[in-house]
Amino acid sequence: MANVTVTINGTKVEVPAGATILDAAKKINVHIPTLCYCPDVGCGTANKPASCRLCLVEASGIRPRPVLVPACATPLARDGVEVWTNSARAMKARRTVLELLLSDHPQNCLTCAKNQECELQKLASEFGIREIEYQGARNNFPIDESPAIMRDLTKCIMCRRCETVCNKVQTVGTLTGNGRGFSAKVGTASMIPLADTSCTFCGQCVNVCPVGAIVGVSYVKKVWDAINDPKKTVIVSTAPAVRVAVGQEFGFEPGKPVTGKLVAGLRALGFDKVFDTDFAADLTIMEEGHELVGRVKEFIAATQAGKSVKDASLGARLPILTSCCPGWINFLEHHFPDLLDIPSSCKSPQQMFGAIAKSYYAEKIGVKPEDLIVVSVMPCQAKKYEAARPEFAPGGIRDIDYVVTTRELVRMFHEAGINLANLEDGEYDSPLGESTGAAVIFGVTGGVLEAALRSVHTMLTGENLGGDAINFRAVRGLEGVKEAKVEVAPGISVNVAVASGLGNARKALEMVRQDRTRFQAIEIMACPGGCINGGGQPYIHDGDRKGALERRMAGLYAEDAGKPIRLSHENSDIKKLYEEYLGEPGSEKAHHLLHTVYHENIRS
Amino acid sequence: MCEHGCSCSSAAAEKFAELDTFIDGLKLDPADARRRGRLIQILHRAQHIFGYLPREVQQHVAQKMRIPESAVSGVVSFYNFFSTKPKGKYVINVCLGTACYVKGSEGVLRELERVLGVKADTDPTPDGLFSLTALRCVGCCGLAPVMVVNDKVYGKVTPAKAVAVVEEIRAREAK
Numbered sequence: 001m002a003n004v005t006v007t008i009n010g011t012k013v014e015v016p017a018g019a020t021i022l023d024a025a026k027k028i029n030v031h032i033p034t035l036c037y038c039p040d041v042g043c044g045t046a047n048k049p050a051s052c053r054l055c056l057v058e059a060s061g062i063r064p065r066p067v068l069v070p071a072c073a074t075p076l077a078r079d080g081v082e083v084w085t086n087s088a089r090a091m092k093a094r095r096t097v098l099e100l101l102l103s104d105h106p107q108n109c110l111t112c113a114k115n116q117e118c119e120l121q122k123l124a125s126e127f128g129i130r131e132i133e134y135q136g137a138r139n140n141f142p143i144d145e146s147p148a149i150m151r152d153l154t155k156c157i158m159c160r161r162c163e164t165v166c167n168k169v170q171t172v173g174t175l176t177g178n179g180r181g182f183s184a185k186v187g188t189a190s191m192i193p194l195a196d197t198s199c200t201f202c203g204q205c206v207n208v209c210p211v212g213a214i215v216g217v218s219y220v221k222k223v224w225d226a227i228n229d230p231k232k233t234v235i236v237s238t239a240p241a242v243r244v245a246v247g248q249e250f251g252f253e254p255g256k257p258v259t260g261k262l263v264a265g266l267r268a269l270g271f272d273k274v275f276d277t278d279f280a281a282d283l284t285i286m287e288e289g290h291e292l293v294g295r296v297k298e299f300i301a302a303t304q305a306g307k308s309v310k311d312a313s314l315g316a317r318l319p320i321l322t323s324c325c326p327g328w329i330n331f332l333e334h335h336f337p338d339l340l341d342i343p344s345s346c347k348s349p350q351q352m353f354g355a356i357a358k359s360y361y362a363e364k365i366g367v368k369p370e371d372l373i374v375v376s377v378m379p380c381q382a383k384k385y386e387a388a389r390p391e392f393a394p395g396g397i398r399d400i401d402y403v404v405t406t407r408e409l410v411r412m413f414h415e416a417g418i419n420l421a422n423l424e425d426g427e428y429d430s431p432l433g434e435s436t437g438a439a440v441i442f443g444v445t446g447g448v449l450e451a452a453l454r455s456v457h458t459m460l461t462g463e464n465l466g467g468d469a470i471n472f473r474a475v476r477g478l479e480g481v482k483e484a485k486v487e488v489a490p491g492i493s494v495n496v497a498v499a500s501g502l503g504n505a506r507k508a509l510e511m512v513r514q515d516r517t518r519f520q521a522i523e524i525m526a527c528p529g530g531c532i533n534g535g536g537q538p539y540i541h542d543g544d545r546k547g548a549l550e551r552r553m554a555g556l557y558a559e560d561a562g563k564p565i566r567l568s569h570e571n572s573d574i575k576k577l578y579e580e581y582l583g584e585p586g587s588e589k590a591h592h593l594l595h596t597v598y599h600e601n602i603r604s
Numbered sequence: 605m606c607e608h609g610c611s612c613s614s615a616a617a618e619k620f621a622e623l624d625t626f627i628d629g630l631k632l633d634p635a636d637a638r639r640r641g642r643l644i645q646i647l648h649r650a651q652h653i654f655g656y657l658p659r660e661v662q663q664h665v666a667q668k669m670r671i672p673e674s675a676v677s678g679v680v681s682f683y684n685f686f687s688t689k690p691k692g693k694y695v696i697n698v699c700l701g702t703a704c705y706v707k708g709s710e711g712v713l714r715e716l717e718r719v720l721g722v723k724a725d726t727d728p729t730p731d732g733l734f735s736l737t738a739l740r741c742v743g744c745c746g747l748a749p750v751m752v753v754n755d756k757v758y759g760k761v762t763p764a765k766a767v768a769v770v771e772e773i774r775a776r777e778a779k
Contacts, residue, residue, distance in 0.1 A: 173672025179681045189666075189677035190659050190688075198672065 007082045021057060021071040021083055032057060032085050033094065033123055035101075036159035037072040040545040041208045042169035042528045043480055043501050047161045048072045053097045054123065058090040059083045068093050098127055103134035104182075105211070106154055112212040113150075117539050119210035120157060139183055146195040148217055148384040149206060153185045156213040162186055162205035169528065170502040172331065174199040186213075198334045198603035202327035202502065202526040203381030203535015216381050216536055219402045220412055226373040226401070227270040233365070234373040235273040236266050237353050237432065240281065241379040241443030241531035242406045244555035245538050249410045250420040255551025257559045260425025266377075267426055268418050276428045277376065278435030280353035281442040281451070283577070284324060285568035287352075287594050288344045288448075289455040290585035292320050292521060296494065299520070309517045317342050319497075319512060319519040322448050324348045326386035327526030327535075329598065331502050336509055337600040345595040349442065350376050350383055351392050353432065354399025355593045360581045361432060369397050376403045379443070379534030382526065391596060405536025434573040437566030440559045445500035445530035446475040446482065447556070449523035453486055453496075455569045460489035470566055476557070478529050478549055480504035483519075494520040501528035532556065619653050620664060627668045634670045643669065643679055647686060656687045692728035692735035694773055696720075697752040698766075701741035708762075709749035713738060715763035719770055733777060734770070 004017045006024050015024045025032050036052035050073035059074070060066040061081040068090065071083075084090060102124060106112075109121055141153035158177075163186050166175040174197045178187035188197045205214045226234045247258035266274045295316045302312035313319075321343040323329060332343065347355065353376070358369040376383060380403075386392070387400035404412070413420065428434070438454055441447030450472040457465050474484035475498050482498040497519045499508040505524045512519065527533045532552035533545070540548045560566060568574065582590045626649050632639040646665055651657050657680050666673040680686045698704075698713040713724055713736075720734050728735040742750050747759025751766055758769060 167672075173674055176672075176674035176678035177682070178678060189673035190662070197674075 004076050004081075005079050006076050009083070009085055015076060017077060018075050021059065021069070021074045021076065021081075022055060024076060025057075025071060025083070025085060030085055032071045033126065034072055035119060035123065035157070035210060036161070038159075038161050038208055038210075039543045041161050041165040042204055042533075042545070043503065044546070045164065045169050047159070047164040047208070049160050052101065052157065052159060054094055054101075056090055056093045056097065057083050057085045058087045095127055095129075098123055098129065099132055099134055101157055102129065102132050103136055104138050105157065107132075112155075113215040113218070114209075114212035117541075118212060119541075121211075137182065139185070141185065144193050145217060146193065146199070146201070146385070147388045148201040148381040149194055149199070149203065149214060150217050151187075151194060151214050153187060153213060155211050156185045157211055158184060158186065159210055160186055161208040161210065162214055165204045165208050168503070170200070170202060170204055170526070171506050172198060172200055172202070172502055175205065200327045200330035200334070200502065200526060201382040201385045201535075204527060206381060206535045207533070207537070207539065216405055216407065217384065218408055218411075219384070219404050220408050220415075223375055223402050223404055223412070226375070232371055232373045233272050233367050234270075234375065235275055235357060235361075235432075236271040236375045236377060237275040237277045237280070237350075237357075238262060238266070238377045239277045239350070239379055239383075239443065239531065240440050240447075240556065241534060241537065241552065242377050242409070243559070244443070244532065244552040245379060245406050246410060247420065249538055250413075252421065253551075254548060255553075255555040257555045258420060259559065260427070261420040261423050263428055264423040264426030265413055265418050265420050268423070269412060269416055271375070273429040273432075274426070275353070275357075275432040276435045276439075277349050277353050277378075278439035278442070279432045279571070279573060280349035280356065281324075281439035281448075282436055282568035282571045282574050283352050283356070283594065284346055284349050284442075284448075285438060285451050285455050286574060286578070286585045287590060288320075288322065288346045289452050289459055289568075291344050291346065292452060293456055293459045294586070295320055296488075296492070296520060300492075313516045313520075318516070319522050320344055321521075322452075322523045323596075324442065324448055325382070325525045325527075325531075326350075327380070327382035328502065328505060328524045330382065330385070330601075331505060331526065333598055333601040334603045335506075337602060339509060339512065340598045340600060342512075343598065345591075345597065347392075347594055347596045348383075348386060349439075350378065350403075351386065351399055351596070352594050354387070354392065356577070357432065358397065358399050359593060360577065364431075373401045374399065376400050377406065377409050378403050379406050379531045379537045380527075381405065381535040383536075406534075407536055407538060410538065431573045431576065434571055435563075436568050436571050437560035437563035438568045439571075440563065441556050443531040444476075444553045444556050445478065445525050446472075446498045446523065447530065448525075449475050449496055449498055449521060451568055452521070453488060454567050456488050458567065458569060460492060464567055464570070475523075476553075478546065478553065480528065481507055496520065497522045499523070500525040500530050502526050504528070529553070622653050623650050623661075623664070624668065627665075632669060639669060640671055640675065643671070643676065644683075647676070647680060651686060656690050658688060658690075690728065690732075692733050693777075694733060694753055695735045695737065696770075697737050697739045697742075698724070699740070699742055699748070699750040699752075700738045701745070701748075703745035704741075704749040707748040709751075712749055712751060712761050712763050712766050716766055716770070719767050733774070 002017050003014045005014050013024050013028050032055050035054040038047040041047050050070040055071040056068045057071045058066050059069050144151045163175045166172050175186050226232050243257045243259040247256050248254040263274050299312045299316035323343045323346050354374050357374045362369050362372050384403045387403050392399045438451035453472050481504045485495050487493045499505045529549040662676045666676045720729050724736045724738045749761050751758045751761045
């Protein structure tokens with residue numbers, strides 16, 4: 001496409017025709033405030049409804065006279081446009097817009113969950129707003145709380161980022177613009193509670209909300225209460241993606257793994273034992289790998305017995321789908337009841353951890369399950385919903401008592417005056433703390449499948465992969481749907497796919513519906529990029545979501561490469577767990593503790 | 605219980621069947637994103653059949669069209685034409701557009717509120733016979749002030765004339 005030249009504040013800049021004024025201004029480092037605009041709410045999808053008008057600039061060469069236009073949504077089609085971003089007229093218009101927005105926004109910033117993380121608050125600070133001239137009507141909506149996500153629509157500014165990510169990126173379709181005019185807000189169908197909708201609790205709406213209208217439900221107080229209860233033994237486990245995201249909040253380079261500091265910090269908070277969900281990730285690979293090998297063998301036997309490839313696939317319930325991600329499992333139960341039999345029956349690593357902690361570990365240390373409090377630190381909102389599922393509370397005692405997100409953990413550290421940067425590295429406790437490189441990469445799209453492939457190779461051949469063969473690079477990267485053909489043993493190749501983001505999951509599942517023989521294994525994660533982009537991770541404020549995710553991804557693969565053991569089945573604590581307690585992968589006891597069933601739960 | 609999972613009567617089941625016949629006749633392709641363009645047309649018919657658009661009807665439309673319920677709800681809540689509350693058998697619309705207003709339509713509206721015992725743009729009369737709503741311009745300002753009862757337009761209405769129309773309907777319905 002041809003280039004056009006535009007003059008911004010007297011400086012000429014050349015951009016491709018069709019670029020916006022905002023794009024051109026960025027190129028020469030001219031800052032224009034924005035609010036509803038978000039360059040990437042997920043999978044590279046931009047949100048630019050041009051509804052907030054905070055990016056108004058004055059431009060000539062568009063109409064006969066200079067006009068105010070929104071910079072985010074005004075494309076430059078021809079040469080000769082002249083823009084003033086800081087003319088008196090433009091600045092006055094933007095200030096009026098901001099004051100009008102603030103006139104219908106609660107001013108309880110001090111007690112808001114988004115205090116100091118709020119884009120509206122930041123703008124009010126940058127504009128130097130000291131009083132709000134306009135005193136008019138105000139909206140007032142009741143707060144809607146679910147086990148995972150809380151909505152306070154009184155704070156909604158109708159930027160519609162949440163609606164875009166929910167519909168366009170995730171294709172979940174829970175959120176919609178509701179009503180019109182002054183009282184219009186983004187809500188659910190008929191404004192019903194979120195818990196009654198098709199919401200998967202992926203939390204991507206939480207990640208992109210610029211204000212405090214959609215936030216995670218906090219369990220911080222309950223965790224403090226447990227830690228301070230002398231009758232309770234309180235243990236904590238950390239999900240893989242937390243270690244590459246928490247550091248940025250303490251001045252570490254974004255994406256840098258700070259595992260040792262994280263462990264030391266958790267110990268300083270007062271947890272009795274600090275364990276690793278990665279241990280349970282290795283356990284997942286033992287069970288899921290066993291399942292995959294079983295199904296592939298069944299498939300091979302059926303084809304050798306003369307069955308068609310399609311019948312053999314249906315009979316062996318291929319492709320197997322991963323089941324680590326609770327957001328994805330919610331999506332499956334809501335929208336794909338015809339495929340409920342093909343996911344792995346494995347619980348997620350979080351729930352495996354809880355089940356083992358409240359049985360094997362509780363017995364080992366002689367504590368009653370009800371006196372053992374298990375806390376998970378997760379990058380995720382859906383994990384809160386998962387932990388509250390009734391099937392994960394045998395006898396009414398929950399396997400996972402509380403889930404806090406990476407963001408909530410950062411707040412706990414701040415409240416306790418703990419700065420991770422000042423701590424010496426700590427080590428995870430035994431026996432639920434040892435993990436391998438295969439488990440660490442669970443936190444990024446493709447990682448679960450790669451970890452499984454590494455162990456499946458050993459299960460089929462009896463030999464461990466070594467050298468570079470351990471790296472299955474074909475399933476790495478942030479692309480939404482990845483496909484690869486992988487040789488898992490001499491003469492046995494499987495077609496695999498990896499989907500992250502529920503819109504991409506939908507694409508992969510439609511492929512499965514059309515052709516059951518196309519893939520034998522599919523990894524699915526609800527959040528685009530996997531858990532590194534989970535709904536509970538630190539906010540990405542600069543708009544460069546892809547860059548942030550690439551850094552977190554690189555951190556996880558570096559951690560994997562640096563681990564002495566990179567195969568789940570070589571984890572010595574896992575071996576011990578099977579020897580002492582579970583027997584073999586797929587044993588009756590393993591099934592009882594580590595596997596689950598899925599339920600049809602159609603939501604419109 | 606009817607087949608739609610609600611506790612509606614067979615009369616309601618007939619209405620759902622009528623709506624289904626209409627939607628099926630549109631031959632929507634579930635693989636074609638443009639099917640959403642038919643939503644307003646379908647809701648228009650649904651409101652004609654049911655009189656209003658309660659949540660069960662919205663859910664039914666969503667399932668039939670294979671679109672999220674939120675997509676239906678968003679449209680229903682946006683347009684004033686669509687109502688989620690039942691309306692009376694006779695919907696009396698009084699125009700408060702400029703021409704009708706200066707010709708005294710507000711007096712007509714107030715008199716109807718008094719006679720019917722309900723405020724405009726609220727619930728129907730307790731007997732379910734009348735709903736009273738105000739609207740802005742029907743496009744026949746020459747007849748101002750204008751009152752529309754269901755599909756019938758009354759021109760040059762006075763408070764007394766409006767009450768006479770109500771009385772006539774009441775008498776007819778009492779038979």
